[in-house]
């Protein structure tokens with residue numbers, strides 16, 4: 030892909046603007062100077078939107094004319110392939126290590142940070158509504174308000190957010206033998 034082409038101008042990024050995974054994909058697109066349209070979708074209703082295009086329900090999803098790429102790491106790999114310069118991934122001996130850290134940070138740090146944040150923030154619906162629906166039309170804010178009780182429950186389950194007061198149960202290891210205790214942060 031030469032940049033920016035008609036195709037890149039037609040690219041859409043389905044995202045939750047508050048999501049760090051979506052931010053990662055957005056940063057990669059911006060770093061490469063590609064034109065794209067970020068499309069904020071409403072958590073909850075995203076299940077319908079995303080499943081129309083992609084095999085799983087999560088965002089970010091990059092929509093191109095003839096291709097759909099789901100997941101921040103996958104989007105970066107795709108962009109590296111079609112628009113190698115400026116590069117984001119080392120091509121030499123550091124490649125393997127770089128991939129290891131990227132995957133590890135996405136799977137463990139990314140998931141844990143989300144868990145920590147939602148542990149606290151789900152109790153503040155106004156703040157969550159602001160983060161999830163800012164810049165969306167009023168009717169979506171209303172829909173979100175109606176969906177919130179169910180969504181909150183679903184997010185507790187999906188993101189393994191422990192109920193308030195039980196936070197000391199949660200403990201994750203973030204690096205080799207050095208234990209990283211989520212409870213220490215949540216107290």
Ligand SMILES: N[C@@H](CCC(=O)N[C@@H](CS)C(=O)NCC(=O)O)C(=O)O
Pocket residue numbers: 045048049050051086087088089099100101102135143
């Ligand atoms: N492995 C994915 C994870 C993305 C992810 O977990 N996205 C969350 C938002 S932070 C999501 O879309 N959750 C809704 C769902 O899974 O249906 C990536 O690296 O992009």
